[in-house]
């Protein structure tokens with residue numbers, strides 16, 4: 674069973690190079706309306722979006738990402754988990770906002786933010802635009818927080834570049850759903866390496882346009898490369914989240930409320 678929307682979702686590819694033209698303001702407004710209408714945990718609407726239009730700020734973000742194509746993306750957003758706004762609403766009502774930044778609120782904000790971002794991506798792709806997620810904004814979360822002047826109880830989750838595609842990448846192979854979709858309970862395979870053999874081979878037929886003449890490594894080799902070289906800057910993320918005022922442990926919460 675398929676329809677036009679599903680066809681678009683099934684042909685998703687990350688786009689990293691765009692035509693230089695800007696997206697119409699009307700389109701941006703529609704995309705932001707899509708974000709606004711996205712489902713939201715508890716109805717809390719704990720997400721905010723920062724559109725980057727100042728080239729100086731864009732340069733700073735591209736430098737944090739260490740990906741030059743970020744600067745070339747015609748439209749750039751940062752999606753922010755936002756518990757600040759509701760904390761302020763409660764405070765303005767004279768309430769003690771004890772749970773404004775606890776772990777539950779934080780994760781609600783993170784899921785709200787991811788859902789809004791993906792809804793925007795789906796809508797953008799349905800309009801023929803290309804989309805580029807940027808987890809690389811977290812290469813220096815502390816600096817990004819400073820650049821974007823993010824207040825307490827906010828945290829940047831993901832960047833998003835949008836524009837008219839100027840490249841036509843191949844579909845990137847994915848693991849089959851037998852590894853990802855289960856019925857009633859989780860299924861652990863006896864031997865993962867053996868089970869994903871075909872997928873490992875399929876991945877090597879894919880060309881990443883970032884290294885044009887070079888096939889990508891097998892999936893298992895990619896996993897090894899990533900899991901054995903933890904990025905030191907990313908190890909500090911939890912501390913940065915805490916320094917934004919989020920309380921991620923029950924004990925910390927108890928210490929505060931006594």
Ligand SMILES: Cc1cc2nc3c(=O)[nH]c(=O)nc-3n(C[C@H](O)[C@H](O)[C@H](O)COP(=O)(O)O)c2cc1C
Pocket residue numbers: 685686687688689738740805806807808809810831844845
């Ligand atoms: C949360 C998230 C963060 C990502 N961050 C980056 C990034 O910083 N830079 C980049 O070039 N691609 C980034 N990507 C794109 C992924 O590399 C891409 O989705 C993945 O390799 C699968 O390729 P495809 O989207 O073309 O199917 C990100 C994707 C997601 C979902």
